[in-house]
Amino acid sequence: MSGPNDNYDPKQVAALSAESLDAIVADALAAFSAASSSAALKEARLAHAGEKSPIALANREIGALPPAARKDAGQRMGAARGRINAALAERQAAVEAAELEQALASEAVDVTLPVALAPQGAIHPITGLIDLMSDVFVAMGWEIAEGPEAEAEWLNFDALNISADHPARGESDTLFVASADGEGDSHVVMRTHTSPVQIRSLLDRELPVYVVCPGKVYRADEFDATHVPVFHQIEGLCVDKGITMAHLKGTLDHLAKEMFGDIRTRFRPNYFPFTEPSAEYDLECFVCHGASVGNPDAPCKTCRSEGWIEWGGCGVVNPRVLKAAGVDSSEYSGFAFGMGIERTLMFRNNAEDMRDMVEGDVRFARMLKGEAR
Known part of the structure; x- marks a missing residue:
């Protein structure tokens, strides 16, 4: 091997x-x-x-x-x-x-550019419209006045010449605040209008007074398409020497033009305890422009074929209201007015259901975000 x-x-x-x-x-x-x-x-x-x-x-x-x-x-x-x-x-x-x-x-990222990390929100249309209407008066030299929502009964009713037996002072219309011990009357209500702010302004400010008072108010109303128990108003008060209904008409016509463009308006006689004379302030129907009046072939649901739509109430300040605030009515006079913010929003956008304004759906706010400046 x-x-x-x-x-x-x-x-x-x-x-x-x-x-x-x-x-x-x-x-x-x-x-x-x-x-x-x-x-x-x-x-x-x-x-x-x-x-x-x-x-x-x-x-x-x-x-x-x-x-x-x-x-x-x-x-x-x-x-x-x-x-x-x-x-x-x-x-x-x-x-x-x-x-x-x-x-x-x-793949460079420009870190100086804004990045949308969350869906964009929007100012609520009510808030935006309050700011818009307030701006109209600020531009005229008026002041914005505010007050508490839980208000003294005297300021909410008595100082405004609303008698003790007036229907508005019943529990069917007004929300009363219980007293601290649960017994007796606290004489405090959830304000039914922003008019108490006008009285507070007369008590706190030197004359003349030009204030506009936007805010939240409360009523014992049903919750439906045209009523909510909590809503918003804007009211105005002017107290000066030589004030007449003509000044009131010019002020409201200017506001109406800013809100709705060129539109016809009218005063319709009415009664309010805190103004005398008093009137309802109407707008020409912005849908039919009066063409539906007496025309059964072309009815208008917006104005019910009347040709006019009620916007708010107004009038010359009642001398009793001036006296309650310590103002000499022989030397000073004034006018007051008020209208609903939700109602104005519905007019401006042809909205049909007031409940859409309180449900908190951001899509509704985005749709009407033009209300905010």
């Missing part, structure tokens, strides 16, 4: 020769250097450092060598694979850095 071939020279095996390994390494380095993207580098890695790459196939030849020859061949193979892996790692780092730089340049 012949012995082991101890004189075998592994350099004579072509796949394991130094020249072959150098060529394999050179091809791998060239492929890595030519790869300009992660995808291309991955293909080069599989072709030159994968399981079926030339360096892997050459490494399998070592197992067929005699033990004495494996050490020398293994050292050459280890050096070749080390060069390939080092070149691959260096090229991979360079490619990733280049791709990151390109991504940062192409």
Whole structure:
């Protein structure tokens, strides 16, 4: 039996020769250097450092060598694979850095631009319309006056010449506040109008007084399409020397023009305890413009074919009201008026259901956000 071939020279095996390994390494380095993207580098890695790459196939030849020859061949193979892996790692780092730089340049975010992190809200139409109507009076030199919503009964009724037996002072119309001990009458009500603010203004301010009083009021009303128990009013008071109904007409006509554009108005005689003479202030129907009056073929639901729509009440301040506030009615006179904010909003936008204004749906507010300046 012949012995082991101890004189075998592994350099004579072509796949394991130094020249072959150098060529394999050179091809791998060239492929890595030519790869300009992660995808291309991955293909080069599989072709030159994968399981079926030339360096892997050459490494399998070592197992067929005699033990004495494996050490020398293994050292050459280890050096070749080390060069390939080092070149691959260096090229991979360079490619990733280049791709990151390109991504940062192409996907840059301008942090100076506003970002909508949440759905955009809107000012409530009631709030916006209050501001809009208040601005009309501020531009004329009037002041904005405010007062408490839980009001003294005297200011809400007595000072306004509303007698104790007036229907408005019944529990069917007014919300009374219970006393602290739950017994007896607290003589405090949830204000039924913003007129008490007018009395407070006469008591707190020096004459003359030009104030407009927007705010929330309370009534014992049903909750339906045209009534809510909590709503908003805006009232105005002018007390000065020589004030007449003509000044009132000019003021309200200016407000109507600002709210509805060129529109006809009229005074219709009425009665209010706190003004004398008193009138309802009507607007020409902005739907039919009076064309439905006496015309059964073209009825108008908005004005019920009357041609006019009631907007609010007004009149010359009753001398008794001036006297209650300590104003000399022989020297001073004035006018007052008031209208509902919700009613004005409905007129301006042809809204049909007042309940939409209190349900808190932001879509309704966005639809009417033009009410806010």
